Amino acid sequence: MQVTMTVNGAEVSHDIEPRVLLVHFIRDVLALTGTHWGCDTSNCGLCVVLLDGEPVKSCTMLAMMADGHAVRTVEGPAQDGTLDPVQQGFMEEHGLQCGFCTPGMLMTSRALLDSNPNPSEQEIREAISGQICRCTGYATIVRSVQWAAAHPAEPDSADSDQPVTDSEVSA
Amino acid sequence: MQIPAPFGYARAENVDQALDLLERHGPESRLIAGGHSLLPMMKLRFARPEWLIDINALDELDFITQADGRLRIGAMTRHATLLRSELVGRLFPIVHDAERVIADPVVRNRGTIGGSLCQADPAEDLSTVCHVLRAEVVIRGSGGERTLPMKDLHRGPYETAVEQDEILTEIRWPIRPRAGSAYEKVERRVGDWAVAAAGAAVWQTDDGTIEDVTIGLTAVGLDSGTATRAEDALRGQLPSEDLFVEAGRLAAEDCNPVSDQRGPVDYKRHLAAELTRRAVRRACELAGAGQEG
Numbered sequence A: 001m002q003v004t005m006t007v008n009g010a011e012v013s014h015d016i017e018p019r020v021l022l023v024h025f026i027r028d029v030l031a032l033t034g035t036h037w038g039c040d041t042s043n044c045g046l047c048v049v050l051l052d053g054e055p056v057k058s059c060t061m062l063a064m065m066a067d068g069h070a071v072r073t074v075e076g077p078a079q080d081g082t083l084d085p086v087q088q089g090f091m092e093e094h095g096l097q098c099g100f101c102t103p104g105m106l107m108t109s110r111a112l113l114d115s116n117p118n119p120s121e122q123e124i125r126e127a128i129s130g131q132i133c134r135c136t137g138y139a140t141i142v143r144s145v146q147w148a149a150a151h152p153a154e155p156d157s158a159d160s161d162q163p164v165t166d167s168e169v170s171a
Numbered sequence B: 001m002q003i004p005a006p007f008g009y010a011r012a013e014n015v016d017q018a019l020d021l022l023e024r025h026g027p028e029s030r031l032i033a034g035g036h037s038l039l040p041m042m043k044l045r046f047a048r049p050e051w052l053i054d055i056n057a058l059d060e061l062d063f064i065t066q067a068d069g070r071l072r073i074g075a076m077t078r079h080a081t082l083l084r085s086e087l088v089g090r091l092f093p094i095v096h097d098a099e100r101v102i103a104d105p106v107v108r109n110r111g112t113i114g115g116s117l118c119q120a121d122p123a124e125d126l127s128t129v130c131h132v133l134r135a136e137v138v139i140r141g142s143g144g145e146r147t148l149p150m151k152d153l154h155r156g157p158y159e160t161a162v163e164q165d166e167i168l169t170e171i172r173w174p175i176r177p178r179a180g181s182a183y184e185k186v187e188r189r190v191g192d193w194a195v196a197a198a199g200a201a202v203w204q205t206d207d208g209t210i211e212d213v214t215i216g217l218t219a220v221g222l223d224s225g226t227a228t229r230a231e232d233a234l235r236g237q238l239p240s241e242d243l244f245v246e247a248g249r250l251a252a253e254d255c256n257p258v259s260d261q262r263g264p265v266d267y268k269r270h271l272a273a274e275l276t277r278r279a280v281r282r283a284c285e286l287a288g289a290g291q292e293g
Helices: A022-029 A085-092 A102-115 A121-127 A138-150 B015-028 B038-043 B079-084 B086-091 B093-099 B113-119 B125-132 B228-234 B241-254 B265-288
Strands: A002-007 A010-015 A048-051 A054-057 A070-072 B008-011 B029-032 B051-054 B064-067 B070-074 B136-141 B144-149 B154-156 B167-174 B179-187 B194-204 B210-218
Touching: A022 A048, A048 A102, A054 A102, A085 A102, A085 A138, A102 A121, A102 A138, A121 A138, B008 B015, B015 B029, B015 B051, B015 B136, B015 B167, B029 B038, B064 B086, B070 B086, B079 B086, B079 B093, B079 B113, B086 B093, B093 B125, B093 B179, B093 B194, B113 B125, B113 B167, B125 B179, B125 B194, B125 B210, B179 B265, B194 B265, B210 B228, B210 B241, B210 B265, B228 B241, B241 B265
Parallel strands: A002 A070, B008 B051, B029 B051
Antiparallel strands: A002 A010, A048 A054, A048 A070, B064 B070, B070 B167, B136 B144, B136 B167, B179 B194, B194 B210
C-alpha cells in the first residue's frame, strides 16, 4: 500500500505492507536510524517521534496511521550543523550516557518546550515519565532540559551563533 | 522483532464509511483507534484480524460538549484531551484522577476513551470511572443508534455489547448538583496497570447527607459493576470516618481478586478496602465543598 507523509519537512512516499510499524518504516525504509527501537511494547519510549508535533511511540503505530501527517525524528531538530538547544543541553549537562534512550528523550523534551518554554522540574519529569533511561541518568536529563529552556534558539537560528558557552562545561 | 501477522488496511473518513467497511470486510475485521491495546495483541497473535479499519480520521467523534444535563464525550477523544479539559476536571474530578495514572503522557496522546471501554480489560481505569458516573454509551450500526447504560456494555473480560458491525460513538456522563468524585489507584510503577483501584462518586443533600453514592473497583474482580452493599451502607447517612471504614470493608468483601504477579489476594483485598475508604472520603469532601455537577 502506498503511504505518504512528511518526515522532517520532506515528503516521502513508499509502497509498504500495512503491517509495517512506524518505527521500522523510519529505520528500515527511510534509513533514519537515529530513532531507536527498544521494548516493542510501548513501555520504554526509545522510539518516540513527533506526530504533528506531539510525541508518540512509533513501535505502537502502523506507518499507515501516519499517512498524511507530519513526522519529526531526532534527525530533524538540528539545522545546518547547528544543534537544537535540547541537543546542546544534553551535551552541556551530560544528559546521555549510553545514548540508547536519548533520541526519544530529545524528541519528548523538544515537544515539551514547544508547548511550555519554561517547565518546572516536576513538569519535565512528568513529560518523560513514559520513557526509561537504562543508565538511570534522569537527574542529568532533567538538567539538560532545563539548560535548553534557559537557552532558547534565536528566531533565525540558522544564521546565529550556537547557544554554547564553554565555561559551563565542567572538567 | 514483534510484527503483526498480515492484514488488509482501510481508512474510514466518517462513521458511515466505517460501518460500510465493517460490513464489507466481515467478521474478521476490527476497528483500530489509538491502537495501544490492539497492536500489542496483534504482535503476540492474541488477536489476528484479517482487516483493520482505521478510524483515527473520525474527527466527528472527537468532542466534549455539555448539553441536556450531561457531558457528552466523543469516543475518539484522546486521554490527553480529557486530561487537558478544564470542564471535565471541574465537573468530574474522578476523570482527571484516573487519567493522570493511565499509562504515560506519550501513550495518552494516542489512546482514546472509546478504545479503552471497547477493550473491556478488567484492569482498565476508565471503565470503572464510567460505572461510577453511571455513564450511558451510544452505539451506532447500519440500522441506527442505540443507547446502553454502562452496566450493560461489558459482558465479561474483553467482551462488549458492541456487535462486530457496530461502533461505539459517544459516552455520556450525567451532571448532578452537590456532587463529588475521586479515583485512587495503586500501581507497581508509573504507567502500569492497577494492582487495585477504587473510584467513588457522592451526591449530597443541602444538609450534607449522602443522598446517593456509587463505588467502583478496578482489577479486583468486582463483577457487579459497583459495590452495592457498600453503597447501601452510605446512602442516607452523614459522612463520617467510621462510615468510610465500613464502606471499605464491605467493598473488599464483595470483590474477588486473583493472585498474580501484581500481588496476592489478601494484599489486593486490603487495597480494595483502603482505596475505597480514601476515594469515598475525598468524594465527600469535594461534594461538601460545593462541586457543581
